[in-house]
Amino acid sequence: MRLIRTQGRRARDAAAALAQLERRGGAALDAVLPAVQRIVKDVRRGGDRAMFRYAAKLDGLEDRARFRVTQEEMAQAWAATDAKLRDALSTAAILIRSFANGQMPRSGCVRATEGLAVGQVVRALDSVGCYVPSGRHPLPSTLLMTAIPAQVAGVGRIVAVSPKPAKETLAAAHLLGITEFYRVGGAHGVAALAYGTETLARVDKIVGPGNLYVTAAKRLVAFDCAIDMLAGPTEIVVTSERGDAAEIAADLVAQAEHDPEAVAIFVTTREELARRVMAEAKTQSKGNAVAKEALGRNGVAIVAGTVEEAREITNRLAPEHLTVDAAEDVEWVRSAGSVFVGGWSAQPLGDYISGPNHTLPTGGMARVRGGLSVNDFVKLITVQEYSAEGIAALGEKAALLGDAEGLTAHAAAIRMRVKKASRARRGRG
Incomplete structure (x- = not known):
């Protein structure tokens, strides 16, 4: 991690560094776009033939008979999963479903004036594709976070895709009653969901995070098939004046281990606390190669001149995940994907079990939208009667x-x- 002071002789350098952090995201997609354009074009034109060619080359899917995951495979994965993990998955599913139920918009009608009734009806999307990454880590939590709000919304057809789904992900699919699950991923999987093939019917919307190729493909198909958002590498900001250095560092390291490109930032007015957090992060990431690399690339401790400046910097960054000291701090937060309050609220809890969705805006997009929710799976149709x-x-x-x-x-x-x-x-x- 590097230290940035917003005041003093290096203030100009600090301003430039902060401006660069605000502009993070997006540029990396341009590097992979030509390759992704070819893949998407091939699958759109060639259907199954192109999709299976890329699946064999990139996903290792040699046997087409294994393309669609069977109900028996999902049931066997559930049975083979440790009972404690089954309980953890079930508890997470209950809490995610409960939160999504609370978000569900309602149909209704009001009398605007004499002789005019206006209102809205809520209708679910017909079909969605839930993308579940399966690269560096198995992510059954992502299936829970994407499929459950769709179920709560009443989506009729929910398709899960993952190039190499782990046993835990298949177990989660069984828990949720998923009936359509395919072993496909990458840009070719996104293209198949967006345009359909002989084997995989198209969907109305694609949700879920993925690597650069997946994100670039979502950007390319977005005018033909709705998407949730362009989610890049994970981000964490902790803005604190009195937090515990070891706990703050633990959260920074936890999010940094997702990806070498992950962004981890600590904002404070106390330089001594900043230096202790940096030392703790270095110690805690020693045995974690990915986190160590991410912190080396994108780990920053920002020492602001005042508490007000620290808060303004935080809102300018518009982070995916944000931790603050106390409930009253939420009042000054204008832009963040999800806010964690106080030292007990470890950010990884939100990745798994709290209930609010962990599919969140990155790259500063929290300035204009929140995380995935049940609202992403419904349409509000307005009604008026004179x-x-x-x-x-x-x-x-x-x-x-x-x-x-x-x-x-x-x-x-x-x-x-x-x-x-x-x-x-x-x-x-």
């Missing part, structure tokens, strides 16, 4: 707006109803 009284009260005003915009047919369609309402009212008179 009566004769409503048209009489509002019709001419709306028609005048049509006149002002030069849209004469708009105005005419409205005035036709205004006249009809007037006749109806005279008839009643």
Whole structure:
């Protein structure tokens, strides 16, 4: 980790470093984009033939008969999973489902004014594809986090894909009752989900994190198939004035072990605390090669001049994960994917069992959106109903707006109803 002071002789260098941190993400996708474009184009045109060619080359799938995971395989994986882990998966699923249920928007109607009722109906997407990475680590938690909100939303068809699904991931699929699971991944898996092949029918939306190739493919297909977000390497910011150095470092190391490109940042006004956190992070990451590399590349301790500046820097960074000292600190947080409050709230708890989703915006995108939620799996369809009284009260005003915009047919369609309402009212008179 490196130390940055925002005040003093190196203030200009600090400002440049902070600006670079704000612009993180996105550039790395450009490097893989040409290769990803070829893959996506091939699968879109060639269907199964192209998809299986890439699956054999990149995923090691030699036997097409193993492409679709059977219900028996998922059941066997569940049976072979340690009872304590089955209990942990079940507990996580319960808490994730409970949180998603609380997020679910409601259908409803209100009377806006006399003669006008307006409202919304909530409809689930027809189909979604849940991408579960299976590279450096098995990630059954990602299947829970992507599939459960879709189930709560009422999505009719939920497809899971993972190039080399671990036993734990297959066990999680059995727990959730997933019926459609394919051994495919990478850019070719994303393309297959987006455009469909002879074997894998297309979906309406693709959700879930992945490597650079997966993320670049999601960006390419986004105009043809909805996606959740372009999630890059994981990020953690801890902003603290009184936290425990060992605990802060433990969270930094924990998120850093996800990826050599992970970003780990500590923000404080206390240089002594910053140096203790840096020393602890160095010690704790000694036996963890990935975390050590990530902290060396992207580990930063920022010493701000004031608490207000520390808070402003934090919001500028708009981190995926953020830890703060106390509940009152949440009041100043404007941009973050998920906030962890106090020393007891270890960030990895949110990766697994708390309930809120761990699929979160990275690269500063927390400035404009939150994490994956049940809202990503539904459509809100607005509804409006006028009566004769409503048209009489509002019709001419709306028609005048049509006149002002030069849209004469708009105005005419409205005035036709205004006249009809007037006749109806005279008839009643």
